[in-house]
Amino acid sequence: MPYRESSRLPLFALAILWMLPLIMVFASLSQGVHPLHAADKPARLFRAGAVAMDVTPVKFPVIINGNMNEVLASEVVDRLHARTIVLDDGTNQAAIVVVDSCMMPRELLDQAKTLAAKATGIPTSHMLISATHTHSAPSVHGCLGVEVDVEYAKFLVPKIAEAITVAHQRLAPARIGFGAGRDDVDVGCRRWLMRSGVAPTNKFGGKQNDLVQMHPGFKNQKALRPTGPVDPEVPVVAIQTREGQPLATLTNFSMHYVGAKPISADYFPVVCDKLQTLLKADKNYVGLHSNGTSGDQWLMDYTLPARRMYSIDSVAGNVAQGAFEAYQKIQFYDWVPLVMEEGLLEVGVRMPREDEVRAAKAIVDGFGLKKPRTSEEIYARETVLLSEMAPTRELKLQALRLGELGITGIPNEVFAISGLTIKRRSPLKHTFTIELANGCEGYIPPPDQHALGGYETWRARTSCLEETAEVKIVSAVLDLLDLVTAARADEQPLRSEK
Numbered sequence: 342m343p344y345r346e347s348s349r350l351p352l353f354a355l356a357i358l359w360m361l362p363l364i365m366v367f368a369s370l371s372q373g374v375h376p377l378h379a380a381d382k383p384a385r386l387f388r389a390g391a392v393a394m395d396v397t398p399v400k401f402p403v404i405i406n407g408n409m410n411e412v413l414a415s416e417v418v419d420r421l422h423a424r425t426i427v428l429d430d431g432t433n434q435a436a437i438v439v440v441d442s443c444m445m446p447r448e449l450l451d452q453a454k455t456l457a458a459k460a461t462g463i464p465t466s467h468m469l470i471s472a473t474h475t476h477s478a479p480s481v482h483g484c485l486g487v488e489v490d491v492e493y494a495k496f497l498v499p500k501i502a503e504a505i506t507v508a509h510q511r512l513a514p515a516r517i518g519f520g521a522g523r524d525d526v527d528v529g530c531r532r533w534l535m536r537s538g539v540a541p542t543n544k545f546g547g548k549q550n551d552l553v554q555m556h557p558g559f560k561n562q563k564a565l566r567p568t569g570p571v572d573p574e575v576p577v578v579a580i581q582t583r584e585g586q587p588l589a590t591l592t593n594f595s596m597h598y599v600g601a602k603p604i605s606a607d608y609f610p611v612v613c614d615k616l617q618t619l620l621k622a623d624k625n626y627v628g629l630h631s632n633g634t635s636g637d638q639w640l641m642d643y644t645l646p647a648r649r650m651y652s653i654d655s656v657a658g659n660v661a662q663g664a665f666e667a668y669q670k671i672q673f674y675d676w677v678p679l680v681m682e683e684g685l686l687e688v689g690v691r692m693p694r695e696d697e698v699r700a701a702k703a704i705v706d707g708f709g710l711k712k713p714r715t716s717e718e719i720y721a722r723e724t725v726l727l728s729e730m731a732p733t734r735e736l737k738l739q740a741l742r743l744g745e746l747g748i749t750g751i752p753n754e755v756f757a758i759s760g761l762t763i764k765r766r767s768p769l770k771h772t773f774t775i776e777l778a779n780g781c782e783g784y785i786p787p788p789d790q791h792a793l794g795g796y797e798t799w800r801a802r803t804s805c806l807e808e809t810a811e812v813k814i815v816s817a818v819l820d821l822l823d824l825v826t827a828a829r830a831d832e833q834p835l836r837s838e839k
């Protein structure tokens with residue numbers, strides 16, 4: 342009953358209430374502030390800062406992961422980095438980090454985020470940190486027959502935090518734009534449907550009668566067709582100084598990796614170097630090339646009659662050219678709203694049955710303290726390890742909106758079809774996904790792919806989520822995209838004039 346209550350107020354109080362807006366205007370004028378700004382939104386200044394923090398190991402040899410068996414390496418072929426952009430729209434800040442690593446567990450990344458949050462004030466929920474998925478960098482996550490390089494993992498945590506801190510210190514007025522190019526050459530689905538009885542089966546993979554084989558080769562009469570689509574898109578986020586100098590780019594491509602001699606970052610930073618040359622960018626420029634949704638993707642098209650020649654240089658050149666062509670058409674904005682949401686999703690684990698664990702233990706006892714070597718030994722050990730782990734996992738999912746662009750972060754190796762679904766169903770004009778972000782929870786084949794079997798479905802710590810996990814994850818990520826789209830929807834981006 343506000344009217345009745347106010348009518349009881351003494352007359353002088355009413356007079357003061359009536360005069361309050363006038364008093365506020367005079368108060369703000371006396372402080373030298375324009376009266377309109379006192380009630381207005383904060384100044385629409387967009388800022389960005391970037392750095393490529395060297396994370397090359399300093400103690401050798403290091404354990405390399407990404408293969409079935411452990412590899413030790415002491416030679417640095419090319420340097421590894423944690424490439425970082427910090428963005429600030431005046432209301433929110435966010436950090437995006439792309440690390441030259443095969444995969445990084447959530448606990449390690451959460452430690453780095455906590456350190457970075459203390460130093461910068463950016464909330465940990467506004468930090469997206471992903472691994473490129475290079476298969477020639479030190480191991481910070483146990484995977485198949487490979488252990489963690491504990492020394493390197495300890496070294497990496499503060500380095501990532503330092504990268505965010507330095508990028509934050511470098512925040513300066515900037516402008517931003519988005520585009521999408523293509524590389525139709527270096528795409529292919531590596532999973533192929535085979536005639537029945539042809540695809541290899543894994544005794545401890547939790548599957549039988551697999552119909553899918555990875556890399557079937559050329560002119561293979563027993564190979565029927567690829568099991569999924571490709572995504573040739575090369576999205577580009579371009580950040581420039583207010584004067585139009587390239588400051589940073591974030592590109593993305595859905596292709597597993599090329600392959601390199603360790604220790605190497607593979608083709609990922611070569612894309613950035615080539616783009617830097619094409620853009621005639623100065624030494625302050627920092628490129629980040631992230632992995633898209635490449636769980637079932639590799640650069641070779643097995644429908645071709647024979648092997649196509651490729652190299653790190655050729656692939657990076659094609660991707661950079663695609664990004665560069667898109668860059669030419671980018672409309673820049675002096676300001677866009679930055680909104681980020683994070684969600685936790687609990688999903689079940691495909692736990693091995695008791696009889697499977699018993700059979701696996703018999704094999705593991707056989708090789709004792711030695712490292713597993715054969716595929717049977719490796720998957721037997723995975724079965725035992727999984728049986729000792731929790732039956733559910735909590736996944737950290739993210740969505741970031743920069744004006745009309747959406748970026749999602751998923752801690753898995755995501756199939757191209759899932760990435761395409763997110764792009765198609767996103768409420769935003771442009772959307773792309775960075776995989777292996779904020780953790781590494783393994784492959785997420787869609788349910789129909791689980792039914793076909795094949796390597797990516799074989800049960801291991803890096804492929805153990807329930808068969809409907811992909812459906813739940815895609816749906817949760819779309820919900821986050823809806824949230825960031827609805828938030829601050831009335832704040833329109835400011836187009837740059839030139």
Ligand SMILES: [Zn+2]
Pocket residue numbers: 474597754
């Ligand atoms: Zn992989």
